[in-house]
Amino acid sequence: MRAAGVREIGGLVEVFDLPEPDAPGPGEVVIEVAAAGVGNWDNIVRTGAWDVGLTPPMALGVEVAGTVVAVGSQVTDFRAGDEVLGHPLPLSHQGCWAERVVVDAGLIARKPAGVSWETAAAFPVPALTAEQVLSESLKLAENQTLLVHGAGSTTGGLAVQLAALRGARVIATAGPSSAARVTQAGAAEVLDYHDSEWPDRVRELTGGLGADAALNAVPGGSTATIAALREGGRMATITGDPPAAERGIGVTNVYVRPDATQLVELSALLGDGRLTLSVGAVLPLAEAATALEHAISGTKGGPVVLRT
Ligand SMILES: NC(=O)c1ccc[n+]([C@@H]2O[C@H](COP(=O)([O-])OP(=O)(O)OC[C@H]3O[C@@H](n4cnc5c(N)ncnc54)[C@H](OP(=O)(O)O)[C@@H]3O)[C@@H](O)[C@H]2O)c1
Structure with a gap:
């Protein structure tokens, strides 16, 4: 073959x-x-x-x-x-x-x-990764604020959609050509990552505290991501570059694993159009x-x- x-x-x-x-x-x-x-x-x-x-x-x-x-x-x-x-x-x-x-x-x-x-x-890979980040590493709850750094990526975009479906408020970073798609995916705010002060903007948008939870989907993006989190928040990175722990923030370095139960549920969401x-x-x-x-x-x- x-x-x-x-x-x-x-x-x-x-x-x-x-x-x-x-x-x-x-x-x-x-x-x-x-x-x-x-x-x-x-x-x-x-x-x-x-x-x-x-x-x-x-x-x-x-x-x-x-x-x-x-x-x-x-x-x-x-x-x-x-x-x-x-x-x-x-x-x-x-x-x-x-x-x-x-x-x-x-x-x-x-x-x-x-x-x-x-x-x-x-x-399968980006959807399982996004699901495992949200449900297992971040244990994201309704009404929490999630930062997705690199929401213009396939994995980041699916994480935005899954978080919005859970009732979280999503703040995302994306480039200009992806901003409309990320808004459509369910992000309440989309910040252009070309402005290096975007972590400050995340804190402003969260009453000075920082986001409750964050996914870093950008190689080399962990340090900026953790800076935008509140004290005691949770962060997951999928790019193999976990930052040093700080301010009581829990950091997880996530590697996707096969999981048919999750894949069946994710595929159902894809099939009925709740994920795109x-x-x-x-x-x-x-x-x-x-x-x-x-x-x-x-x-x-x-x-x-x-x-x-
Ligand atoms: N650990 C795991 O199990 C696992 C699983 C899946 C993926 N990953 C990793 O996650 C990362 C994303 O993967 P993917 O396949 O979803 O990526 P992708 O779709 O190839 O993402 C590319 C997009 O990322 C955005 N981007 C690039 N540089 C950026 C920056 N400096 N800041 C913010 N956004 C930036 C750009 O979007 P815009 O400029 O248009 O916004 C670009 O179009 C990769 O490093 C991949 O290896 C890891």
């Missing part, structure tokens, strides 16, 4: 043939991949800093949307023909940038009817290297997706 990935850790992304998957084992399904998400995290896999269960030569890709074509024993929730999506780690056969992928059936959810393959493929996600660029599998460059640069105005 055709796949895109690396022949060795740290190698360039190439398109090559890999062996077809065997029949699925107990609890596994084989998915015919329709689309696969591309994120800057795939570069972390490429360079060996994130072990997703594979050894080279390996297809990259940790999020997928497609159709179940084979079902292993002990799988009761899915059958051939089901349209699904997922962030199915660890990967036992190959990554998701391939024509077919074997996944643990306990890690996938049904793709909502009416949601495109591209959107479904780009959804606009894809930035769609490329064929043959252009996986370019797709990864786009994802790393973060300049396509939305997530990048490969179509098989």
Whole structure:
């Protein structure tokens, strides 16, 4: 089968043939991949800093949307023909940038009817990350004020939507080209992060105190984010750069994990339109290297997706 990935850790992304998957084992399904998400995290896999269960030569890709074509024993929730999506780690056969992928059936959810393959493929990682930040790290409650630094990003934008659905007041940072989208997502205030004094503005907007909770979704953005929090607040960063603790603020360094229960609930919100996600660029599998460059640069105005 055709796949895109690396022949060795740290190698360039190439398109090559890999062996077809065997029949699925107990609890596994084989998915015919329709689309696969591309994120800057795939570069972390490429360079060996994130072990997703594979050894080279390996297809990259940790999020997928497609159709179940084979079902292993002990799988009761899915059958051939089901349209699904997922962030199915660890990967036992190959990554998701391939024509077919074997996944643990306990890690996938049904793709909502009416949601495109591209959107479904780009959804699992950022949606699960946003959900885990809000519900587990920040334990965000109704009426609390949440700061989302980097709300123009896919993950930040979904966090804004999920927080607004919970009844939180959201203050966001975004660039001018994302401000309208972030307001539409539910932010009460959108501050341009190009003004380095934006943390002061957050404090002004919160009666001089600072936000109750914050998500940092900007590499290198943790220090500015913590400065905008109230004493004893909570902060989560998803960019691996937790700041030194200060003023009794609880800091969590979050790494996404697969969670089918959460994914089913998030997919339902996507299906009924309470969550939205606009894809930035769609490329064929043959252009996986370019797709990864786009994802790393973060300049396509939305997530990048490969179509098989
Ligand atoms: N730890 C985890 O498990 C996990 C999971 C998912 C993502 N992440 C990380 O979270 C970050 C966001 O990922 P993503 O895929 O959602 O990003 P993305 O969609 O590629 O975000 C790119 C957007 O971020 C905004 N941005 C760039 N520089 C900024 C700055 N200095 N201040 C504020 N906003 C800025 C820009 O939007 P505008 O300028 O248009 O506002 C840009 O369009 C990445 O570093 C990613 O690796 C981590």
